[in-house]
Amino acid sequence: MRDGHTEVCRKYSLSPSLLRKWRQKYLAKGKEGLRDSYPRVDPQLRALEEENERLKRIIAKQALEIERGRPAVKSELLKKTSIGPRKR
Template sequence: MSKQRRTFSAEDRYSIVQESLRSGPSEVSRKYSLSPSLLRRWKEKYLASGKDGLRDSYPRVDPQVRILEEENERLKRIVAKQALELEVKSELLKKTPIGPRKR
């Protein structure tokens, strides 16, 4: 049986911490299948910063925004490649003498 990563919202974390304060951490950690260290960390964050301390510390990125950012990077690479090609071609034209061809 593989472990699946679960996510808890700030409200879920708050209710679990409140329950652990009432019932005790060992009982609550068994009930929700959480490690005691995770529950302890949530409790410390709650006691230090209140309910705001239980929010995600990293911003969630919308999947559409991520897709657009990847597309933007791809287009930037294309433009950079074309600019480099134009620069190389202009340098070659400067070095090549233009005049009548000999037959």
């Protein structure tokens, strides 16, 4: 590589082979060759997808409990709690 390339590699902490690879991609395909080859995923979207999966697992677990005939703890507690007027 020429001295200019060496200076650029030192300035930006790049390996000469990486700079050479980028140069070859640019010469072959132009700017399109330097674009990411994989789609970027928005972190907020990823967090929402993880939350969605967690909620699906919870619903599936509750559906299994209902199907097996075992009432959920919450419904048992509601049955035992009286809803009558409060005494002071």
